[in-house]
Amino acid sequence: MERVPILKIGGVLLVSIQIDLHDQSVLALQEDLAERISATGAHGVVIDISAVEIVDSFIGRMFATIASISRLFDADTVVVGMRPAVAITLVELGLTLGGVRTALDLERGMRILRVLGQESGRIPAGDPTGLEWS
Template identity: 85%
Template sequence: MERIPILKIGDVLLVSIQIDLQDRDVLALQEDLSEQICDTGARGVVIDISAVDIVDSFIGRMFATIASTSRLFDATTVVVGMRPAVAITLVELGLTLGNVRTALNLEKGLAILRQIGGTRSDVLGRADDDQPVDR
């Protein structure tokens, strides 16, 4: 089984799914991502599914579960790059992604995290020269 890479950029974890997802892949991703959030203290998670052609009901529910798990670790999840066919399939299956935030692309997903304070730099505000900075 091939693991989905999780990249750390600042206090955001980026997951770019480049394979056809199987149920076991999503379960492994949920476990790996939970460990990485806990280990790194990440405040935001971006899951890029722009290369994903098919999302079934299980995988759709697992994205919602991943977002809920991330929230328990004080991280906000944004799913980006959903193709129109995937969105239509989810609607036809009657699935919602629950409280999962979505964005058109990676840039907009990162903007959402900045806007809602999903990254430390925004929570801390701008650093003054006489203020300690937590990086």
């Protein structure tokens, strides 16, 4: 089974989904991400789904579950790069992705996490990049 890589950039974990997601890979991602947040103390998670073309209800719920897991570890989650067809499918499936923030691209997602981190005091106000926070 192929695993989704999780990269650490400052206080943010970047999950770039470049493989076809199946139930087993989604479950492995949830477990891997929880372990990485716990081990690194990351305060933000960006899930880049720009390569994802098709979602089903299980994968859609996975985004909400990951956001919930992240919140338990005091980390915010932003999903970036959602294609129009994926957004339409999620709406048609009735999935609201409660608690999941979205952004059009990685840059905007990082900006959202930086603002949230500064508001919560996890990122120093003088750090314009948000990369020095831990």
